[in-house]
Amino acid sequence: MHDPLHEEQQSTEQVFDGKLLHVFRDEVRLPDGRLGLREYVRHPGAVVVIPVCEDGTLIFERQFRYPLRRAFLELPAGKIDAGEDILACARRELQEETGYVGAEWRHLGVMHPCIGYSDERIEIFLATGLHHVGHAWDEGEFLEIIRMPLTEARAAVFDGRITDAKTITALFWAERELAG
Template sequence: MKDPLHEEQLSTQAVFEGRLLKVYRDEVRLPDGSIGGREYVKHPGAVVVIPVLADGRLVFERQFRYPVGRAFLELPAGKIDPDEDILACARRELQEETGYVTEDWRYLGVMHPCIGYSDESIEIFLARGLEHVGHAWDEGEFLEILTLSVEEARAAVFDGRITDAKTITALYWAERELS
């Protein structure tokens, strides 16, 4: 059965195509039959990893995010490469950014961080049994690695030190999975 709120794409136009993002402008038929416009960003998708150390602490990173002009406290995450399996991406990002590897992975779910203007989806993974082998940062990537307990991370959300949506969503999952 067709969703009564569905908007049918009538035409699409690429407005901008960059290395990471593509911006489109579409004409759509609205639920009442009238015509409307939609502008949105196509994103290749990403993963976020909840890395859990043997003592229960979580591994975080702090990095500067240029669009908002400041450093953010986040869980490790990264963009899915073309044709890359989501677990392979999670493994790659965890090792590149934090220096940890593991064979103990659990897929938790998916989130959509920017539904008003982007098709981005972020796959959420839990990683346990971590072994430190050393990071492999990308050129131009600068990070600080730190650990927080789940309780400390929760407090950081409520006092404003963690405002990143993917991290907040993943922490919600972490609380459920680790309690």
């Protein structure tokens, strides 16, 4: 089925090739037939995990995010390595960053955090049956691990303590999944 809003790529040029981010500039044919330019970032994708402890609290991490020059409260997350299965990535990131492993896992959905300039997708997982085995932080990675009830996390979104988009989206899913 033809989408009347579709933009057809006419040409592409890579303008930056970094370790994580790859920036492109494409010429596209617009729906009205004219030509336009689109600049965007290609990203390998990521996962975010909602780790639910036996007492119902969630595990968060607080870490410094250089682009905004401050620490953020967020759910555990990380980049999908080339060829890596998304569940394997979620399991790896949870253990590396928080020191916890989960016995039960459920894939909840996907979000696209920056649709105006990136193809990044973040796969959302719920992990339960947690037990602590010890973290395996990457070199140069520094985190604080924080446990918080869902009600407090929700309040933290509305009072500005949590502003990270992947965390807010995942908490929306957590409310639905943990309501019963």
